[in-house]
Amino acid sequence: MTTTSPWAEHPAAPDPDPDLQAAVTELGAAVRDLLETTVTTTVPAGEQAAVAAGVRGLTARLAAATRGRHTLSALDDLPTFRRTYSPVTGVGNGFAPPVQFRREGDTVVGETVLGLRHEGPPAHCHGGVSALLMDQLLGSAAFLAGRWGMTAHLVLTYHGAVPLQTPLVLTARITETSGRKTVVTGGIALAAEPDRELVSGEAVFVSPRPELLELYFGALTTADGSPAPGHGATDGTAL
Ligand SMILES: CCCCCCCCCCCCCCCC(=O)SCCNC(=O)CCNC(=O)[C@H](O)C(C)(C)COP(=O)(O)OP(=O)(O)OC[C@H]1O[C@@H](n2cnc3c(N)ncnc32)[C@H](O)[C@@H]1OP(=O)(O)O
Numbered sequence: 001m002t003t004t005s006p007w008a009e010h011p012a013a014p015d016p017d018p019d020l021q022a023a024v025t026e027l028g029a030a031v032r033d034l035l036e037t038t039v040t041t042t043v044p045a046g047e048q049a050a051v052a053a054g055v056r057g058l059t060a061r062l063a064a065a066t067r068g069r070h071t072l073s074a075l076d077d078l079p080t081f082r083r084t085y086s087p088v089t090g091v092g093n094g095f096a097p098p099v100q101f102r103r104e105g106d107t108v109v110g111e112t113v114l115g116l117r118h119e120g121p122p123a124h125c126h127g128g129v130s131a132l133l134m135d136q137l138l139g140s141a142a143f144l145a146g147r148w149g150m151t152a153h154l155v156l157t158y159h160g161a162v163p164l165q166t167p168l169v170l171t172a173r174i175t176e177t178s179g180r181k182t183v184v185t186g187g188i189a190l191a192a193e194p195d196r197e198l199v200s201g202e203a204v205f206v207s208p209r210p211e212l213l214e215l216y217f218g219a220l221t222t223a224d225g226s227p228a229p230g231h232g233a234t235d236g237t238a239l
Contacts, residue, residue, distance in 0.1 A: 016075045016082075024075060024084060024092040031094030036115045067223070074223035081143050088136035099133070099170065101140040108141035110170045111191060118164065125162035130188060130199045133170060138184040138203040141172035147182040149205030156201040167191035180207040 034055070041048065067073065075084040075092070084092040091098055099112035112133075120126030135151055142149060162168065171194075172186025182205045187197035208216065220228040 016077075021075055028090070028092040028094055028096075028098075032096075035094045035117045039116045039119070070219040070221065071225075072220065072222050072228055076223075078229050081140070086136065088133055089140075099136075101137065101144065101170070103144050106173050108137065108144055108172045108186075110137065110140075112168050112170065113166065114162070114164050114168065116164060121161060123164055125164060127158060130158070130162055131156055133188060134186065134199060134201045135203065137170045137172050137186050137188075138201065139205060141174060141184045141186065142182040142205045145174055145182075147174070147177060147205070147207075149180065149182055149207045151203055152181075152206040153204040154201065155203075156199060158199055160196075160198040162188060162198050163190075169194050175202075180209075181205070 043051075072078070073084050073092075076082055084090050086098075087093055087095050089098050089100060090096045095117060097112040097114060097118075099110040101108050101110040103109075114125050114129070118125050118129045120129065131154070134156055135154055138154070139149075139151060167190070168188055169191045170186065170188050172184055174182060174184050176183035183202065184205065185200070185202045187200040189195070189197050217228065222228055
């Protein structure tokens with residue numbers, strides 16, 4: 001299969017600092033617990049106000065040093081798709097379930113359990129969160145097959161409500177590739193009933209032409225200020 005990844009020629013970054021990786025993972029997990037508890041707590045108003053003040057104090061400590069949107073985190077590596085703060089897969093993102101995707105033959109698979117911070121209809125997943133999961137699932141399937149693109153088209157069918165606090169399985173496979181375009185289908189099901197999709201969908205990922213790559217990612221740097229891998233890519237059809 002032809003690769004369209006802008007990072008195909010780039011060696012993977014060295015393994016990240018294990019102390020930083022562990023601390024970011026622990027902070028992400030702690031914030032995940034905080035977010036989940038924030039939307040489920042029933043403690044009195046005074047206690048919630050006191051906790052809010054404490055959280056603001058903690059936020060100020062983290063705000064002592066931050067990165068801008070054109071700087072990758074020190075833990076991220078685009079060629080290997082290591083994205084620490086993804087809202088779906090990021091261990092450092094408290095909103096993320098987080099779900100990790102892996103290849104099994106020609107299929108990409110991930111398991112997860114959603115929480116009340118993902119709620120739409122009571123006790124069930126928000127339809128937009130399902131779309132978020134599907135976009136990442138289908139995009140990851142493209143990436144894990146050596147292709148890369150931005151979502152150009154995403155169509156979903158919601159066959160059944162997705163319950164919270166219930167093991168889920170996400171699966172996807174590539175159905176078509178041509179030039180810069182990759183078409184992927186997949187779905188979300190209960191782990192207990194993997195063959196009955198609650199959400200199914202199809203997406204078209206397109207590797208952007210050079211002008212768009214430059215427009216979107218031309219200013220992107222790694223944490224140490226170097227141009228990000230893929231930054232200088234000029235031929236979208238031959239990346
Ligand atoms: C240094 C870099 C760092 C990057 C780091 C990323 C890390 C790895 C992230 C992975 C993450 C995974 C999952 C999250 C993925 C998102 O969240 S992406 C964010 C949401 N998507 C967007 O913002 C994209 C917005 N749209 C666009 O920018 C542009 O429309 C696109 C998609 C880049 C395409 O633009 P283009 O390059 O000008 O494409 P164009 O030349 O018109 O068409 C090329 C081909 O695609 C087809 N095509 C174009 N649009 C469509 C469409 N809507 N429907 C069907 N076919 C289409 C064309 O027909 C054409 O086909 P052929 O004629 O070659 O057969």
